[in-house]
Structure formats: C-alpha cells, structure tokens
Amino acid sequence: xxxxxxxxxxxxxxxxxxxxxxxxxxxxxxxxxxxxxxxxxxxxxxxxxxxxxxxxxxxxxxxxxxxxxxxxxxxxxxxxxxxxxxxxxxxxxxxxxxxxxxxxxxxxxxxxxxxxxxxxxxxxxxxxxxxxxxxxxxxxxxxxxxxxxxxxxxxxxxxxxxxxxxxxxxxxxxxxxxxxxxxxxxxxxxxxxxxxxxxxxxxxxxxxxxxxxxxxxxxxxxxxxxxxxxxxxxxxxxxxxxxxxxxxxxxxxxxxxxxxxxxxxxxxxxxxxxxxxxxxxxxxxxxxxxxxxxxxxxxxxxxxxxxxxxxxxxxxxxxxxxxxxxxxxxxxxxxxxxxxxxxxxxxxxxxxxxxxxxxxxxxxxxxxxxxxxxxxxxxxxxxxxxxxxxxxxxxxxxxxxxxxxxxxxxxxxxxxxxxxxxxxxxxxxxxxxxxxxxxxxxxxxxxxxxxxxxxxxxxxxxxxxxxxxxxxxxxxxxxxxxxxxxxxxxxxxxxxxxxxxxxxxxxxxxxxxxxxxxxxxx
Amino acid sequence: xxxxxxxxxxxxxxxxxxxxxxxxxxxxxxxxxxxxxxxxxxxxxxxxxxxxxxxxxxxxxxxxxxxxxxxxxxxxxxxxxxxxxxxxxxxxxxxxxxxxxxxxxxxxxxxxxxxxxxxxxxxxxxxxxxxxxxxxxxxxxxxxxxxxxxxxxxxxxxxxxxxxxxxxxxxxxxxxxxxxxxxxxxxxxxxxxxxxxxxxxxxxxxxxxxxxxxxxxxxxxxxxxxxxxxxxxxxxxxxxxxxxxxxxxxxxxxxxxxxxxxxxxxxxxxxxxxxxxxxxxxxxxxxxxxxxxxxxxxxxxxxxxxxxxxxxxxxxxxxxxxxxxxxxxxxxx
Numbered sequence: 026x027x028x029x030x031x032x033x034x035x036x037x038x039x040x041x042x043x044x045x046x047x048x049x050x051x052x053x054x055x056x057x058x059x060x061x062x063x064x065x066x067x068x069x070x071x072x073x074x075x076x077x078x079x080x081x082x083x084x085x086x087x088x089x090x091x092x093x094x095x096x097x098x099x100x101x102x103x104x105x106x107x108x109x110x111x112x113x114x115x116x117x118x119x120x121x122x123x124x125x126x127x128x129x130x131x132x133x134x135x136x137x138x139x140x141x142x143x144x145x146x147x148x149x150x151x152x153x154x155x156x157x158x159x160x161x162x163x164x165x166x167x168x169x170x171x172x173x174x175x176x177x178x179x180x181x182x183x184x185x186x187x188x189x190x191x192x193x194x195x196x197x198x199x200x201x202x203x204x205x206x207x208x209x210x211x212x213x214x215x216x217x218x219x220x221x222x223x224x225x226x227x228x229x230x231x232x233x234x235x236x237x238x239x240x241x242x243x244x245x246x247x248x249x250x251x252x253x254x255x256x257x258x259x260x261x262x263x264x265x266x267x268x269x270x271x272x273x274x275x276x277x278x279x280x281x282x283x284x285x286x287x288x289x290x291x292x293x294x295x296x297x298x299x300x301x302x303x304x305x306x307x308x309x310x311x312x313x314x315x316x317x318x319x320x321x322x323x324x325x326x327x328x329x330x331x332x333x334x335x336x337x338x339x340x341x342x343x344x345x346x347x348x349x350x351x352x353x354x355x356x357x358x359x360x361x362x363x364x365x366x367x368x369x370x371x372x373x374x375x376x377x378x379x380x381x382x383x384x385x386x387x388x389x390x391x392x393x394x395x396x397x398x399x400x401x402x403x404x405x406x407x408x409x410x411x412x413x414x415x416x417x418x419x420x421x422x423x424x425x426x427x428x429x430x431x432x433x434x435x436x437x438x439x440x441x442x443x444x445x446x447x448x449x450x451x452x453x454x455x456x457x458x459x460x461x462x463x464x465x466x467x468x469x470x471x472x473x474x475x476x477x478x479x480x481x482x483x484x485x486x487x488x489x490x491x492x493x494x495x496x497x498x499x500x501x502x503x504x505x506x507x508x509x510x511x512x513x514x515x516x517x518x519x520x521x522x523x524x525x526x527x528x529x530x531x532x533x534x535x536x537x538x539x540x541x542x543x544x545x546x547x
Numbered sequence: 548x549x550x551x552x553x554x555x556x557x558x559x560x561x562x563x564x565x566x567x568x569x570x571x572x573x574x575x576x577x578x579x580x581x582x583x584x585x586x587x588x589x590x591x592x593x594x595x596x597x598x599x600x601x602x603x604x605x606x607x608x609x610x611x612x613x614x615x616x617x618x619x620x621x622x623x624x625x626x627x628x629x630x631x632x633x634x635x636x637x638x639x640x641x642x643x644x645x646x647x648x649x650x651x652x653x654x655x656x657x658x659x660x661x662x663x664x665x666x667x668x669x670x671x672x673x674x675x676x677x678x679x680x681x682x683x684x685x686x687x688x689x690x691x692x693x694x695x696x697x698x699x700x701x702x703x704x705x706x707x708x709x710x711x712x713x714x715x716x717x718x719x720x721x722x723x724x725x726x727x728x729x730x731x732x733x734x735x736x737x738x739x740x741x742x743x744x745x746x747x748x749x750x751x752x753x754x755x756x757x758x759x760x761x762x763x764x765x766x767x768x769x770x771x772x773x774x775x776x777x778x779x780x781x782x783x784x785x786x787x788x789x790x791x792x793x794x795x796x797x798x799x800x801x802x803x804x805x806x807x808x809x810x811x812x813x814x815x816x817x818x819x820x821x822x823x824x825x826x827x828x829x830x831x832x833x834x835x836x837x838x839x840x841x842x843x844x845x846x847x848x849x850x851x852x853x854x855x856x857x858x859x860x861x862x863x864x865x866x867x868x869x870x871x872x873x874x875x876x877x878x879x880x
Contacts, residue, residue, distance in 0.1 A: 037811045038820050090690060091862060097855045098691045102810055111691035111809065442816075 026150060028056055029064050029124045030157035033166065042174070049175055050182030053205075060124040062200025067161050068175035070271065071199050074131045076139035077162035079105055085144055089114055100489065103435070106159035110152050119149045124161075125200075131162055173269040183208035188408040191225045191270050221257040221264045223272075224290055224337050224345070225408035229398060229415035236379055238399065238416070244349060245374040245382065247389060248396040248417055249332055250307050250504070251296035252314070256331050256368075257338075258284040265295075276317050279324050280331060283367035289359065290338035292406075293331040293371065296393065304332070304393035306507050307519060332371045333360055334398075337406060345406040352406065386418050392505055396420050422502040423544050424524055425450065425536045428457055429497040432479040434489045435464065442472055443479040443491065446523065448499055450514065451537045457495055458514035458538055466502065466522030475526065498527040498535050506544055514538045550680075553630055553650040556847075558873050561658065561682065563648070565628035568597075570646060570658055573873065580632065582660025583643035584609065584723055597625065599634055601642025601758060605723065608754050621671070637662040638673035639827050640724030641755060647676050657841075658682040658849075663826065664833040665697065668731040669724070669760050673837075681843040682870075685851030686828040686880060687806055688859075694806055694830040700823040701732045704802060707821050708778060715776045717799035719785040719817065721880070722748050724827050726782050727755045729804055730762045732825075733780065743768045743776060745783035745792070773797050788818060806830070806880045826880050835859055 032052045039045045049068065053061050066072045086109040087095050095112065102108040122130070127146055134142040143162060147155050160166045176194060180187040185208060193215050197204050206212030232238070253268040263284040264274045274281045277295070297313060299305035309327050316323060336356035337345055344352050360370045374397060376382045386397045396419035404414040427448035435444035445464040449457040467475065478497060485492040502524040509517035516538065555562045561570040568578040575592030582588050582598075584605030589598070596603070596613035603616045619625055621644065625632045629651040634644035639661040646658040657678035664673050687694075708716050720726040726748055733742065741764040744752060749767060756762050768781055777797050787793060788801055803819035806826025814822035829837065834856060838846055846860045846867040853869035860867030 038814050038822060044820075091858070093858050094690050094855055097852070097858070098689045101689055101852070102691055103812060107811060108691060111693070 026121050026124050026127055026154050026157060028052070028060070029067070029161075030150075030153045032064065033157045033160065034153055045174060046178045046181055049178035053179055054182050058202050058205060059200035062202060062205065063124050063128050065175055065179065065201055066199035067166060069172035070164065071172075072128065072161065072164065074128070074134075074162055074164065076134040076136055077131060077143055079163050081139060081143070082106070082109055082159055082163060085109070085140055085147075086112055106163060106165075107156055109147075109159055110155035113147050113152075113155055117149065117151055121149050121151075121154055122146055127158055127161070171269065172271055176270070179204075179208065188225045189214070191223060191408075193222070194270060195221075195223045195264070195266075195272060221259040221262040221290075223257070223264075223266045223270050224255065225270065226253060226255065226268055226292065227335075227406050227408065227415060228410040229400075229417040230410060230412060232399065232416040232418040235382065235418060238379075240376065240379065240382065242401055242403070243399045243416075244353070244402050245376055245385070246334065246371050246398045246400070247374060247391075247394045248398045248419065249294040249296060249304060249371065250393045250395045251294040251304065251310055251332070254293060254295040254331060255337070256280065256284055256289075256291045256293070258287065258289045260286055260288070276313065276319065277329055278319070280329050280367055283364045285363065288338060288341050290336070291331060291333050291356075291359075291368070292335040292337055293333040293368075295329055296332055297327045298330050298366070303391060306393060306505070308507055308517070328366070330367045330369065332369055334371050335406060348403045348405065349400050350402045386420055389420065394420075395504060422504060422524075423506075424500055424502050425460075425518075425541045425544070426498050426527060426530060426534070427460060427501050428495050428532045428535045429479075429493055429499055430457060430459055430495060432475070432491050432493060442476045444472055444476070446475070446499065448501060449495075450535060450541055452514060453537075453539065459512050460514045460516055460538065460541060461501065461503070461512075461518035461521040463499075463501060463521045463523050466524060467526070471523075471526060496532050498530040498532055499523050500525040500527050506542060516542050551650050551652055551654045551656075553652070554648065554656065556870055558871070560872055561870075563627055563630050566630065568627055571660065579613065580646055581606070582637065582646060582658065583639055584611075585640070585661065586611070588660060597632070599642040599644050602644070603642075604754060604758075605642060605751070608750055609723075621674075635674045635676050636671035638665075638667060638670060639663055641670045641727070641758060641760070643670060645674070645676060647678070654679050656680040656682060657843075659684055659837075661686065661828055662837075663829045664837065665694070667728055667827070668735065669727045669755060675837065675840055678841060678843050680845045680847060681838060681841055682847040682849060683834065683838065683856070684828065685834065685848045685853050685856045687826065687830050688834050688848075688852040688856035690831045690855075692806065692809055692830045693832055694809070694826045695824055697728075697732055697825045698736065700804070700825050701729070701736050704780070704821065704823060705733075705736060705738060707800060707802070708780065711800055712778045714778070714798045714800045715796040716778075716780045716821075717788065717793055717796055717801050718780060718782050718823070719788045719801070719803040719819070720782055720805075720825075722784050723751050725804055725825065725880070727752060727760065727762065728827065729782065729825065730765070731760065734761070734763050738780070739763065740779065741766045743771060743779050743781040745781070745787050747784050747787070748782055768795065785817065828880055838865070839863075 035048050036045055090112050099108045130142050176190050177187055180190045203215040207214055255266040257264050263281045265277050265281055267273045296304040297309040313327050336352050360368055374385055376385055399416040401414045427450050430449045431447040432443035433445040435442055447459050447462045449459045452458040479493055482494040483491045501521050503518035503521040505519040507517050507519055555564055560572045569576045570580045571582055571588040572579050577594040579593040579596045581596050584602050589606050589611050591611040593613035595615040597617040597619050600618040603618055606612050619634050621634050631649040633647045637643040637645045637660050648656040655678045657676045661684050662673050720729050743766050752765055793799055801819055802821035802823055803817045804823040804825040807813040808822035808824045848856050848869045849872055857867040857869050
C-alpha cells in the first residue's frame, strides 16, 4: 500500500505528462504481481469495490471528528479522501496492509461490514496511505492520470504499441498477470478474442489551411456536438466505449440493448434525441453522462442514439484496412437494418467548392453541429491522430461581454482560489441577470488576478460563494445559447469560458440578454 | 464579552487608547508594539516602535525601521499609561515575541503574535505565559493541519538530492525565518556542502549569522557556473520558483517548504514537485494544546481559520471570539 500511496503522492505533484508516464511505468515495472496489476486497475478505473461509498467515508469521519470541524476542514481542503486522511485520529496501529490485502478485504466487505473493514485498514496507515486507500475504495483517484494515460505508460515502459494494449484491454481483468507476462516477453499476446472488444479511435487534426485542401479527394460530414462513441456487439455481448477506451455500457442501456446479436463495430456520435427527432443540445447529453446508472424516467425523457460515422468490423471481418469509401458503402447497408430510433447515419454534406464549404461550416443547418469533418475517401481507419487523413474545422465561438456577479471557490487544484465565475448580462429593466458560469479559459496569472479582484470587491458572502461589485467585464466565448429555466435571464450559454478580462470596459457597456439571445443560431 | 476598558479592538488591530499605542498595526502609526519582523506585522513608517532588538534589526534590514526604535529585552517591563507591557519568546522566527499586557484592573492579556511550539534552532522557544485573555493566531487552525517532524521533511529533501545528482534542488522558502531554519535543519542533518542563495535571501542570512546562528557555507547563485549547481541545494523565495530566474539552474527539482504543503492542491498550485511540510506556525494540536495549557478565561482569535478555533473553544465551554482584523496575510509560511 505504501508504494501505491507514494505513487499517488508523486503523481499529484508531477509537473508534466512525461513525468507521470515515467512514474506509472516505473511502478508497473518494479512492483511485483499482483500489486502492480491492482495499481493499474485502480488507475484505469477497473477496480470495482461497491461496498464503499463517499457517504460511508464521510460517516466514518464524522463519528470520530467534531462535525463542524469536519465541515470546515472539508470546505478548506476540497477533497473528501484527503480531508479524511488528514483528520483520521492516530496513532498508526499494526503493520500497513499490502495493496492486495486492502483490495481483498474491501472486495469481501458487504454494506454492513464495510465501515468496520475500512476503519480497520485506515487505522493501520499513515496519512498518505489513508489517502491512497480512500481514493482506491471510492474509485475516484483524480490524480491527474486517467485510464488512457496509465495504458500509455504501460505500453511505453514495456515498448509495446499503445493500440495493441488498447485492443486487448477489455478482454482482460485485474490483476492483469497475462498482460504483464506478454509485456515482459514471458507469455503470448493475450488476444482480444471474438468478444466485443474496443478498437482505438481514429482522430482528426484541426484544419489550418482550408483553401489548400483537395475537395474532390475528401468526404465532408457534419461534426455533431455529442461525444464520440464506439458501439460493439458480438454473440451474447454488447458494449459501448467512450473515446478514451472506457466501457460506458452501464450508463446507456437503452442504446446497448438495441445493438444486434451479430458481430459489429460502429464508430459514431452519441447524442440525445429531442421530441422532434433531431439531436438535443449537449446539455441534455450531459445529464445522461452524469449518471452511471440512469433511472427509467431519465431513459424515457432523454433517449440516446448513435449517429454513425464509420463501420470498423462486421461479421467477424476487420474492415479498418479498407478505404473510407468502401467502409461507408457497407455502413449505409448496415444502418438500414438497425432500429432507426437508436442508430442513424451521419449524412454527407455536398459542397461544390471551397466557398460552399466555408458557408456550410459557418452556418450549419442545426444547432447541434459544431463544424465540419473532412475525411480522405481513400484513407484506411487508423488508430490515433494520423496527419493528413482526417480534418476537423470547427465554427468560430460566439462571444459576449458579461459582468462578473458571483465567484465560488474551486475544488481540487484550485481549492483556495475563487475560480468558478457566474456572470450576467443586462436585462430589459436594467438589472443584471445571470447567463452562465465559467471556470476556465484563463491563465494561472489571470486566475490569481481574478481571485484577488473577487476578494477585494466582495459585497456579500453565501458559504463558499461571494457576490461581487458589478464592475468587472469578462469577454466570454461560448458555443451556443440554450433556453434555460434555471436562469432568470431565460438563457444559458453553452460551453462558456473566459476569453479575456476586460478591466478596461465599464460594466454599463456590457451586452444585453436580448443581444445574446439573438445569437442563438438555427 | 466586553474587553477591559484599557484596550480597544479596532479593525486595524488592538489599541491601547490611553497611551495611543497599537499592536502590529498594518498601517503606519505614531506608536506601535511589534511582535516580529514579517511584513504583515511589522509595517514600515511607524513613528516610535517597541520590539525586541532582533526584530528592530530585521525591520531596519528590510527598510521598515521606525523613526524611533525602542528595543525591549524579553521579560523587561515598560509602562504605557498604566498598562504594563513585556515581551516573551514566541518561537516563530528570530526575535519573535508574544506581548503580555497587564492593565490597571489587573487583567492580563497575552498576544501570541505568530508562534510555534516545536524547537527551532534559530530562535528562543515559546514561553507559556499565564493570562486571563489569550489573543492567539489561527493560521493553521484546522484539524487537517498536523505538521510532521521537520527533521523527516529535511530527510526527504536529502533523499531527493541523492537520487537526482544531476539536478539542482530548488527549495522555495520565505526569506525571513523559514530559509534560515531550513539551513539550520540541513546542517543538523549533517549536510555540509555549500547551500546556494537567491539574491533576496542574502541579507537576512547575514543578519541571522551576525546574531550567532551558525549557518555554514552559504554562497550566492549569481556568478556560480551552472554545472556547480548540479546536486546543490538552492534556496529562493517562493515567487522565484516559477520565475525566469530559475532558468539559470540545471534541470531544477522544485521543492517548497511550507505548512500549506500538507494540502495537495496547494502543492500543485505552487508547482512543487517535492512538497516539504515545514511550518513556522503552530499546527492544530499545538494551538489547542496551548489554549488548554494556559486555560485563559477568554480567547480572542486574530487571523487565519478563526471559525474552527472559536468553535473548538466553545465546545470546551471557553469563551472565544474572532477579531476579524484587516491586513493580515495568512499565506506567508
């Protein structure tokens, strides 16, 4: 456990991605089985320890620490596992458990025994070990190293192609002893087998020089504003994967159930269907993404579907080496046989020349389109971001000058900074009405400046929120405008971020709600 | 909970109206009592100031000297229109003092200023002074703050140095107090090699050395060839860590020595690859143990996480209030 704790400590302060890759790689190369496999599972979200929930951790702490002091500490630290790891009353008793022992005990725990099991383990660990245990038990490491990074670290440390690791990944289970045997040259490639495995996504580069593009050689599609997903089926097995190779089937049972029993692998955009049949805004999808196990009402009100871009496999044949045009032809036939409410085809965009392309990109026919995709008709489907085959050309963001109204302290890395900003625009009666909230888009220096400004211009406090003087103009960039029942302004900005701090601009000259609402495009 | 008539709680600090003298005022005043040399306690521009000789020397070295300095030895009594004032060691930094005030009504108030209880080779240890009202700091007044032994943190720094012989170990530390204590801790751990200093560190290091605190071989970074800094420990003020200045160092491994490093998010904000939890302030256990030990009638909390400490006092049937003084910066540790 201490080795794993030291890894998490080092990861949380590691300055860059390369340092994180090295730390994880070294850990996997030097830690014996099964602890290293369990560490890999923890980093990739592959450990399922359902008996421990954040509420249980909180209850354990509140039984041992004054609840007011607990709350103040949690407010300050901004992370439950870290707060409890620091507050847990000492001294350390007994030998620290190994990672394998800790996982074994937590796995065997039931809802009823979990509090005692977890407390017993916490008693045997120092603050750093307690932090690692709690992160592990609640399944949210958040040390700036996601599942994909861990797989890349494994591949790089052992000199394996990342795509091969990703392809076999979903056929394997912790502690991944067969994977390590292959990585160390002691065993065969642990084949993905006939199951519904993941195939690494092909990704696009931003298009820098549209005029130089040979239009005839490219197919043009809309870039839909959902999330990329891969729907895979095999006899007795159906799965949905996110772009980073994580299995998200449990969150989308409605879509997964509509997959056929025959072998198939589709690449497409996961979207929510609105009552009129068109894609709903990203906000609707966000509500589905937030729920790992949606209830019946959510499934009914926000049904998802896959708008297919590509066909990667069919009937046991890997189609990825075929040119795009050939895959597209087969995709069109396959989609025709699938339930149309769950699977449809992303249409091609016919454009005659570069001017028409620019027009299509700037004024797409639907609000759920965020630009155009350009794909070489002769390109095979290759893992990763291969130069020169696929391009994305997003439409320009919208901007508005808004007035800062409230600021809230951030969590995680920003727990001591006012970093979440609610801003407003002028309503018809001359009052400011909130239109959105942004928590990024600024540099660390700008954040420090904003934090100081907030502290110096506070007019009221509500817990972690401060209301500020209505005097600072922020230029906000955003992707669209949605109707909102939550905001008094009646609108909410989509994907807003702070583009610039306009300390030079008087608040009275900021935009009106009316002007921003008029920016909503078809 | 009315304060005695001879002392007033103002937004800018505690004030003795009869003598018109302020305690650690954050703005220039005619007459000031100063607990220690950190800038949020010792402002420039006072007319007269009473403090320990060491604190007055620090103020002079940092351009904060009052027009008329009045050195007070620890334990020496001075009369301020009927209020007897004396200074007592606070264990925070060189010259740091608590202020004991005894009013004409016999009430004793002790203002801790910033303090800590763990031994520090660079200053006299905190002296517990019995009192009716304890005016305490609360910089680290949350139970998540339990500082580990500083020797262990310095050992981690030396381990990192041994593992990275080609990199400079760049340690961010406040130029007054923390930097000198780190040097003393490194020397006590057997580290004999030269320690290199950012220019902003040099003057106060010399001042500590002149006060008889052995700091060993200290050298300026400026003018030192880059290769000589491989495997060397370099001290710099925290603001220099991410500054262009640090580019002159060979592949620096950035460490930061501060009580705030206990919180991972704070370490990340600082960009510290190696957070070292070394604090010159009392941690939660020291703050609460000190209150329990002195058992005052009332506790006033000056700055920091006052709500938690006030709550703790109340759960022990101790009267406590937060003073909400302006101009205190709790970041500097």
